[in-house]
Amino acid sequence: MPELSKYTVAIVGGGPAGLMAAEVLIAQGVQVDLYDAMPSVGRKFLLAGKGGMNLTHTEAKPGFIARYGARAAQIEAMLQDFDPDGLRNWVHGLGIQTFVGSSGRVFPTDMKAAPLLRAWLKRLRDAGVRFHMRHRWLGWDEAGKLRFSTTQDELRIQPDAVVLALGGGSWARLGSDGKWLPVLQQQGIQSAPLQAANCGFEVEWSAHFRERHAGQPVKPVVAGYRDNQGQLQQRQGEFVISESGVEGSLVYALSSALREQINADGSATLTLDLAPGKSAERVLEEVAHPRGSRSMASHLQSKVGIAGVKAGLLHEYLSKEDYTHPDKLAAAIKALPLRLLAARPIDEAISSAGGVMFEALDEHLMARRMPGVFCAGEMLDWEAPTGGYLLTACFASGRTAGRGVLNWLQAQA
Numbered sequence: 001m002p003e004l005s006k007y008t009v010a011i012v013g014g015g016p017a018g019l020m021a022a023e024v025l026i027a028q029g030v031q032v033d034l035y036d037a038m039p040s041v042g043r044k045f046l047l048a049g050k051g052g053m054n055l056t057h058t059e060a061k062p063g064f065i066a067r068y069g070a071r072a073a074q075i076e077a078m079l080q081d082f083d084p085d086g087l088r089n090w091v092h093g094l095g096i097q098t099f100v101g102s103s104g105r106v107f108p109t110d111m112k113a114a115p116l117l118r119a120w121l122k123r124l125r126d127a128g129v130r131f132h133m134r135h136r137w138l139g140w141d142e143a144g145k146l147r148f149s150t151t152q153d154e155l156r157i158q159p160d161a162v163v164l165a166l167g168g169g170s171w172a173r174l175g176s177d178g179k180w181l182p183v184l185q186q187q188g189i190q191s192a193p194l195q196a197a198n199c200g201f202e203v204e205w206s207a208h209f210r211e212r213h214a215g216q217p218v219k220p221v222v223a224g225y226r227d228n229q230g231q232l233q234q235r236q237g238e239f240v241i242s243e244s245g246v247e248g249s250l251v252y253a254l255s256s257a258l259r260e261q262i263n264a265d266g267s268a269t270l271t272l273d274l275a276p277g278k279s280a281e282r283v284l285e286e287v288a289h290p291r292g293s294r295s296m297a298s299h300l301q302s303k304v305g306i307a308g309v310k311a312g313l314l315h316e317y318l319s320k321e322d323y324t325h326p327d328k329l330a331a332a333i334k335a336l337p338l339r340l341l342a343a344r345p346i347d348e349a350i351s352s353a354g355g356v357m358f359e360a361l362d363e364h365l366m367a368r369r370m371p372g373v374f375c376a377g378e379m380l381d382w383e384a385p386t387g388g389y390l391l392t393a394c395f396a397s398g399r400t401a402g403r404g405v406l407n408w409l410q411a412q413a
């Protein structure tokens with residue numbers, strides 16, 4: 001490998017993707033300057049650690065890759081170099097042990113992100129990465145220099161290559177605000193609008209239902225939607241009634257398809273089976289069973305196990321007459337249609353879809369229109385469900401971009 005220490009590479013964005021690109025580059029002796037708009041790096045990564053840092057997943061490769069939907073091929077290419085096992089080994093190399101949860105998800109033993117980030121930053125600093133905080137990248141000037149607003153004067157620099165790892169568009173207060181998108185579009189780098197992914201949805205609840213049930217989990221429940229072919233796609237799990245609609249793991253898992261239906265049709269229907277594990281016939285039998293002087297509410301509770309928020313949902317959607325009509329009530333229990341009006345704002349979402357399109361990049365993630373400019377992480381146009389798939393692809397793409405820079409610098413040399 002030719003001497004690379006004469007080259008300087010700017011990494012913009014200190015999330016998992018940017019830090020990984022920095023690691024690949026510093027290991028080969030390149031001078032690495034990492035810039036971030038925030039006072040410290042890795043803020044979203046740290047937040048991800050609050051609810052239990054889910055690093056990756058042990059699902060077998062075909063299923064794992066399929067989680068990236070339309071972008072499975074592009075992500076698979078990146079994972080060749082850094083797959084879930086490689087990621088776990090890398091974490092172990094930082095002195096952090098991992099374990100596999102019952103769902104196949106992989107976590108650090110203490111579930112936290114902070115010790116991992118601390119160890120990683122120390123290793124990067126010791127290796128020579130220079131960190132420049134409170135440097136907000138603004139774009140390029142007429143001479144092609146990178147422009148940064150800082151706490152003092154505007155800074156302009158011309159590194160030999162740049163990796164943009166600016167994150168998606170959710171949780172803007174942690175740094176990734178998506179403001180880079182029009183800047184790149186102006187340079188002719190095709191980028192799709194950012195949209196909420198792994199997000200909640202709006203439902204027009206009555207004031208009564210909202211007051212009584214907001215914050216309550218609905219579980220167990222099967223939720224589903226009809227795909228383009230009219231097939232019912234269903235999953236079992238749980239979700240939460242929010243002030244404005246629905247949120248939580250089961251809704252997030254279906255959110256990509258639901259969002260696209262809303263984009264196409266103006267609304268989407270989420271169909272709920274409130275009595276999973278009981279057939280429609282069995283539910284009808286139980287509902288129609290003579291109940292004597294018992295109220296319908298206590299009849300439903302004892303016969304079908306429906307009470308609380310589930311009963312509230314039935315009241316919300318059924319008229320008084322239908323509620324006492326066994327056929328209609330049983331049908332609603334097995335297939336209650338919730339009309340979703342819109343995705344919740346992107347800022348609340350776990351992640352975002354959209355971003356720099358792979359068509360605008362070569363296989364090393366270098367912009368075809370701007371040689372020497374590489375992109376990585378959530379700012380690329382892919383999406384995936386929660387379960388560690390997000391971080392895995394962010395890390396892997398940072399590595400791909402870092403290696404791409406090395407190839408490119410070698411070609412220059």
Ligand SMILES: Cc1cc2nc3c(=O)[nH]c(=O)nc-3n(C[C@H](O)[C@H](O)[C@H](O)COP(=O)(O)OP(=O)(O)OC[C@H]3O[C@@H](n4cnc5c(N)ncnc54)[C@H](O)[C@@H]3O)c2cc1C
Pocket residue numbers: 012013014015016017018035036037038040041042043044045047048049052053054055056135136137138165166167168170171174175176177178179180349350351376377378379387388389390391392394
């Ligand atoms: C609540 C929550 C929980 C999550 N939990 C998990 C989980 O358990 N597992 C999982 O796989 N994923 C999880 N994620 C998603 C995961 O954290 C992100 O996908 C990941 O952090 C994205 O990495 P990134 O490096 O692409 O971008 P980011 O981590 O967003 O980093 C981008 C960086 O770029 C900087 N930046 C942006 N614009 C500029 C600019 N103009 N100038 C300079 N700097 C700029 C930002 O300050 C930021 O530091 C979670 C997300 C959230 C919100």
